[in-house]
Amino acid sequence: DQQVKQNSPSLSVQEGRISILNCDYTNSMFDYFLWYKKYPAEGPTFLISISSIKDKNEDGRFTVFLNKSAKHLSLHIVPSQPGDSAVYFCAASVSPGANSKLTFGKGITLSVRP
Amino acid sequence: GAVVSQHPSWVICKSGTSVKIECRSLDFQATTMFWYRQFPKQSLMLMATSNEGSKATYEQGVEKDKFLINHASLTLSTLTVTSAHPEDSSFYICSTSKPWEETQYFGPGTRLLVL
Secondary structure, three states: OOOEEOOOOEEEEEOOOOEEEEEEEOOOOOOEEEEEEEOOOOOOEEEEEEEOOOOEEEEOOEEEEEEOOOOEEEEEEOOOOHHHOEEEEEEEEOOOOOOOOOEEOOOEEEEEEO | OOOEEEEOOEEEEOOOOOEEEEEEEOOOOOOEEEEEEEOOOOOEEEEEEEEOOOOOEEOOOOOOOOEEEEEEEOOEEEEEEOOOOHHHOEEEEEEEEOOOOOOEEEOOOEEEEEO
């Protein structure tokens, strides 16, 4: 049972435009959400996170929106750059903290066209 | 700079052999480390939680006798795939967090190919 779902396996965007990556979850106990970026044959790199007490968190070109009632979050990248091309994983945990187990989605492959 | 290192980055072995993968935290102590496995086009699946000085906690469906985890020091956890078979071929990744942070940092991963 996939508790974190990234239903779109891929997304292609023109450079300079906005990329919107979506993520849905089913476990209402999830309280903390993260986005990771991953290049082939490398480990994921942390991008941005959001706690359930917030509905938006912004860091430079990256903004994460959380809709708890819909159990939905999204990552916005604007403007998109070719270097953003990678696989993006949405992850969730029941609490923040160093020892919290993360549940990952399957990832979305983002391609940013020059 | 890198926060977590893994060694080796890739390994090819014959079926039936055992493979040890190391995960190290760099410049900080990690009492807890996580081991994940990723099959192609799939999500990262948590295999086990490695606790320094105590037994690892395995996720449901993960054989503890096949995937031996040792966390003997505050900066090193090892995962040994015993009697590896082709179906164990995967990308193995560890993660941990700095004590004062909430974010988990991942190692670069180890690609295992069992022939």
